[in-house]
Amino acid sequence: MPEMPELENYRKLISEKILDAPITNVKVNKENTVNLDGDTLASELENIKVIFVERRGKFLNFHLDNGRRLLVNLMVGGYIQYGKQEDYPDHNAQVEISFGEFTLYFMLPRSGYVHLLCAKEAGEVLSQLGRELSDRRMGMDRFVNMVKVRRGALKTLLVNQSVIAGIGNRYADEISFEAKLLPSTKVQDLETEAIERLYHSMKLILNQAAESGGSINKPFTNEDLHTGSYKLQVYDREGERCVQCNGVIDKVELNGRRAFFCPTCQHEQ
Incomplete structure (x- = not known):
């Protein structure tokens, strides 16, 4: 299962690629990995931009320009890849979020998920976590x-x-x-x-x-x-x-x- 180092690496890499680029398409290949049906999720995210990617514990929290959040938990065996369709012809992504010709592929083979939440809902999930070692208060x-x-x-x-x-x-x-x-x-x-x-x-x-x-x-x-x-x-x-x-x-x-x-x-x- 990806832990803090893996998620921090993803946070940096994703931030370099997608910030402020509009979401052009969302494809859900496994419905139980999202909290809305695929068509609704795609409609809700169309033309929305990611303005900031936060890591909290083992979560990635995508801050959207409409104030909402995409909360990602990769769980056991999960990982993320980025590229064009031809880069991953045999991919098995459960969720795909595209930014023009490039796509974030979320591989969620077990209980991982991508949930669209309001800021308060995401905050409630993350509030259950303990402190980060990098927290200034954790001396x-x-x-x-x-x-x-x-x-x-x-x-x-x-x-x-x-x-x-x-x-x-x-x-x-x-x-x-x-x-x-x-x-x-x-x-x-x-x-x-x-x-x-x-x-x-x-x-x-x-x-x-x-x-x-x-x-x-x-x-x-x-x-x-x-x-x-x-x-x-x-x-x-x-x-x-x-x-x-x-x-x-x-x-x-x-x-x-x-x-x-x-x-x-x-x-x-």
């Missing part, structure tokens, strides 16, 4: 105090969208590895130094991954060689060698989620 002291009142496994905390928005399975494992903490570590037992190390690791991993275009190798355009450049250190690498100690990456299940880690490099503190 070191606030983060330490926030963690100290939580309980449970570290990975469970990191993927809790109502606490910290934007982190999912893959970057929770990458952050834990960078912080040298086991994903199973009980957060209520963490000392202040370990929480501060976690904070720095979160900022480092998320920023590096975003700058590298995330880790999902689905190019945004045919010419895109940047998207998916980030190399994962532990996630989904069970049985492979650790890049730091040459030990073997292991896997454990925590509350129904897989967690990958190096048993040599990562510890309880």
Whole structure:
């Protein structure tokens, strides 16, 4: 599932291509991915312009020039591509939004969606999310105090969208590895130094991954060689060698989620 780095990469790339260009056509190939029927959605969006693309957690929020919002959640397996029809002759997009001869293709294979909402409705959805790590109000002291009142496994905390928005399975494992903490570590037992190390690791991993275009190798355009450049250190690498100690990456299940880690490099503190 795309997480903060992938969505931030999309936000930048989409903003470079479509801002202030009128929407000329909308095609819905799977009705349950939108909140209006396809014809109504196409009618509502005709000649409307996107004036700003916001990322919030794992959502993309398209601000329209009529005050409404297109709220996009890619969910598991989702991705976005941009180009002309001939660029993707075998595409399987559930929703297509065209700007003249160029189209944004939304690949939403599972429960992803594109919803047209008023600003208040979009705000209500996004208000359920926790703070972004990039939020100026989320400094070191606030983060330490926030963690100290939580309980449970570290990975469970990191993927809790109502606490910290934007982190999912893959970057929770990458952050834990960078912080040298086991994903199973009980957060209520963490000392202040370990929480501060976690904070720095979160900022480092998320920023590096975003700058590298995330880790999902689905190019945004045919010419895109940047998207998916980030190399994962532990996630989904069970049985492979650790890049730091040459030990073997292991896997454990925590509350129904897989967690990958190096048993040599990562510890309880």
